[in-house]
Amino acid sequence: MDKPDVVMTQHRNMLNQLLAGHRLTLKQAEKSLPKRPGVYAIFMDSPESLPPIIAEKHKDHAGNPIYIGKASKSIQKRCHDQDLRHKSAATFFRTVGAVLGYTPPKGSLIGKKNTNNYKFSQADTAKIIKWLDEHVTVSAIEIPPDEIPVVEPYLIRTVMPLLNTQNNPSALPELGQLRERCRQIARQDP
Numbered sequence: 001m002d003k004p005d006v007v008m009t010q011h012r013n014m015l016n017q018l019l020a021g022h023r024l025t026l027k028q029a030e031k032s033l034p035k036r037p038g039v040y041a042i043f044m045d046s047p048e049s050l051p052p053i054i055a056e057k058h059k060d061h062a063g064n065p066i067y068i069g070k071a072s073k074s075i076q077k078r079c080h081d082q083d084l085r086h087k088s089a090a091t092f093f094r095t096v097g098a099v100l101g102y103t104p105p106k107g108s109l110i111g112k113k114n115t116n117n118y119k120f121s122q123a124d125t126a127k128i129i130k131w132l133d134e135h136v137t138v139s140a141i142e143i144p145p146d147e148i149p150v151v152e153p154y155l156i157r158t159v160m161p162l163l164n165t166q167n168n169p170s171a172l173p174e175l176g177q178l179r180e181r182c183r184q185i186a187r188q189d190p
Contacts, residue, residue: 011154014039014141018155019065023137026084033076033140039152040079040140041065041161042092049135054099057162057172066136067092067163070152075140084132086125089117095163097128098178107190109183118186 018041024032033040044066047055069092071078082090097120104118120128143151153167160170 011151014143014151015155015158017141018068018139019159021139021141023139025137026080026133029076029080029084029138033080033138034142035074035076036142037072037145037148038075038140038142039068039070039148039155040075040138041155041159042067042069042079042083042163043137043139045135045137049131050099051101053174054162054172064159065139065161067161068152068155068159070148072145072148075142079138079140084136084138085129086119089114092163093128094118094182095175095179096132097124098182099163099175100128100131102128103182104186105190106185106188109186110189115187116183118182 018039023043042065044050049055067083069079069083081087083092086093094117102120102124104120109115109118119125156164156167157169160168162172163175165171165175
């Protein structure tokens, strides 16, 4: 096999490993996700737990992850702490919150340096975390940091996870609209 064929075979193997790998509950993920670089997949138990407009779209992707992410340093910190616990800015968490119908406090981005990274109230953040605890599992594989910029887009283009917008040929325009609505609310005068 020539080099491109070897690389594609490696990427397919990574995809199979990620999709068929052991899935962790969020409680398990807190302690068991690797603290090294790699990629991870977030799976949802059933589309019925999402609003109908998004659940309908998930039917075509049943069994596939709803999100694939990358971690250049620590899968545990990126996936668990950011995406699933929102200890710092995370697009996945903001997207899930917006999909579930939560909005940030009005005017909460006024005066902030970054006027895109809205946050939900503490009460709503707790509800989103509870929803994630009840409905998602994760799997992850460690890969060298220099391979991540190639592998993650390949995985997203191949699987087309419902909540990924970048590199996803089937990205849902509704996600961008929901997130923009949240940004507009957070930028409004209270």
